[in-house]
Amino acid sequence: MTGDGAPARERPLVLAADDDEDILGLVAFRLERSGYDVLQARDGEEAFELAVREQPDLAVLDVMMPKLDGFEVTRRLRAEAATSRMPIILLTARAQDADVQQGFDAGADDYIRKPFSPNELRARVQAILGRR
């Protein structure tokens, strides 16, 4: 295990969750090409379960997902001992300041607005994982 609870791995593991297959494909492709292993979830419940079971090094969560939205997944992950310190980036089309604030209040570390730039996504993931 690493110092903050995530298991030690050869390549960092990132959880990507989005109900849009195209976005999921783009996010996974860019992260894999940037040297990460990627777990994929297609709704909030699956994202939460995968995060608790696999304890990825970071999660990229869409806000508007079926079953549980990204805010709620973030809150639940923060409440779990095993995932309470997992960095979370929210991927959101809801660009109003209030939504961004809601994301931070729920415990997110960062957010990216859709439409998004894969380069920006990679840079933010690297920046967060590089700080750890």
Add this chain to the structure above:
Amino acid sequence: MGVLEVIGVVLLATSLVFIVVLTARRSYTGSRIRRRDRLTTELRPLAIAFVEGGADEAVPEYHGLEAEVFAELLGGYARLLRGEGRERIAAYFERRGGVDEQLRRLESRRAWKRATAAFMLGDMCSHRAVGELMPALGDRARPVRMAAARSLGRLEAVESIEPLIESGVSGRLPEDVTGLALFDIGPAAVPRLLELSASDEPAIRARALELVGLIGEARDAKQIVDRLSDPAAAVRAAAADALGRLGAGEARDALVRALDDRVPAVRAAAARALGQAGGRRAAEALLPVARGDSFEPARAAADALARIDPALVVAAAAEPDAGPHLREAADVVSL
């Protein structure tokens, strides 16, 4: 055989033909949908690899349904991406003739073809289409106008800001459609919107101000404060609303003066804006409006006061001259 029997046989035969045709058509449509879904799954990895930096030569020369599906995939990614991915998509459609083909279809006599072309051009990310899409805002068919507006927004065509606003103001397009297009253009639209807030046409000034309030930032406020003394009441109200949305504290004094405007809708907008700006000076100015103005400004002032200083609202509501709006706001605060 009698006439009735003949009619019966004809009807029966016609029904059978219809059933056969419908079944065949359904079967054809079903197989085409299944083939399209299969192709989408097959081509998705290649499309992702391409927008993420793959070589153009790695994409085969597709034809028919394959070409359609690949174009749809790239169009979908164009809606999701910013930056280099969009540039690759534009280059792909320009080199492979997709842009030229849709530009030709934009000249079609059939409205549905023009509308489809106008829509697809927005997803092809090529700025070459802007010059042809702007005249399409005046197309005789509404679906074409709407698709053109949407695509101009997707292409972030700053040069289309004025035609988009004119289309909305004139009623050629719903304001929501032009508004969404301008949102897509985003902060890059603000400088031109600020220029248009001084247009000769009051309706354009008002709409431009409304959009500055939605797209702009607090630093843009100082350029629209003067509009609070515009000759047109709709423009003054739009300026006040925009200043409120921008959260511009520096406009507070001008908004306090606007509480004395002769038009109630402007006073109400100024009250709402002061509620956003906050501060003691705003609260002091709002209190008499909440007590004694006409319905709309008084209600807006009471709500704004409740936002700035809930305790003040509760205290003021207990006084004999409070008026119904302060009392209502105090009730809401107490909930």
